[in-house]
Amino acid sequence: MSILGGLAAQPADSALRDRYDGAELPSAAASAPESGSSTTAIAQTLIGTWQSEGNSRFTRTFAVDGSVTDRYEGDESSTSKAKWRLFTAKDRDPLLDSVVAGVTYLRMDNGSDVTFYAIVKADRRHLQLRYADRRGFMVRFRRVSGP
């Protein structure tokens, strides 16, 4: 399902896109909202393991128990664990004063940092997350297992 709608494009030009090297800045064509995309349905879609399209050694696993684990193949010290949950403008997170209506956000809290993403796309095969703060960097994953 495509989820992100009504979200204004951030400053993005071809030079910056080149600099980020394959991991996209937000695009104005980031898709329209799809009716019926409930937070529960998106959460179910996230469960499983996803591999970064930009770096096949990096995987992110969302578990039913609310934990999320980032792993980097070949380096155990780069494993990072956090808690995750989804929210929208209706039940927004207190750390975000304002969010975009119709967009589902992912909150990941590792006890040290809280990271927010806008979910741009989540379906059986693909997951696109955009950092909800700073410069709005986009990361893309493909599913490798589950649910």
Place this chain on the structure above:
Amino acid sequence: MIFSGFDSAGYPGDANMRSIWDNTELRWCGFYLGPGSDWNPHFPQIQDIGWGVAPIYTGKQPGSSHKLQAIHNRNAADPKALKTALWDNGVLDGQEAVDQARASHIPLNTILYFDVEDTTLDPDWLEYYRGWSRGVVDRYYGVGLYTRREHAAWLMGKLMGDGLSKPFDICMPTIWIARYNRANANGSDIPATDFLGDPLPAPDPKTVYSDAAMWQHIGNFGLKWTDSAGKTRKFAPVDFDTSIYPDPGTGFLSAI
């Protein structure tokens, strides 16, 4: 003493930069390097006004760089060759960062901050970043890192740990931490209450990172000030920052 600053992807314009300097307590700004940045031509004007400047380099990102992955795949069978190739690619980008700084007339010895937007803990990127640092330092600029707290802690631990290639060739960066006390999501409307003026909030002591010299702690807010003619002016979006240095580009030298 703590010095307030801001960074914004878009340049506010020469008139706003003058007015903000004259009428607020903000004393330094982020400055995005490179031909794609509209900050790029404005360093001389900003410096003449008196702003401290933290130049920001946009390079290959951890966890999502196709080019670093290609380097890994070409050298996967030989870990030593892999580290060398990643390092060498970083050196080239470090030299590019210096070229961009020079093109903006930013003087020698200025600290260039590598902007990490994707904070994946990526060991390949670590080698690349170390090479980048060497490429910058060898051309007489300083190195910084602009990232989130967990990523900075991971990197600093790696730099001070065992198992590094070239273990005696370490450039310790000046750290600029992005960790928000308050923020608005990208693309959202900024509430009127989120246009901040003097006095600007200080970072929450519970969120600071002891190795950092700078903190970005309020994201996607607006700036509101009264100009010299008594008129209220606004600029958005901006991220609010603080630093222990009046000029994070020159670091502790600016505090002497």
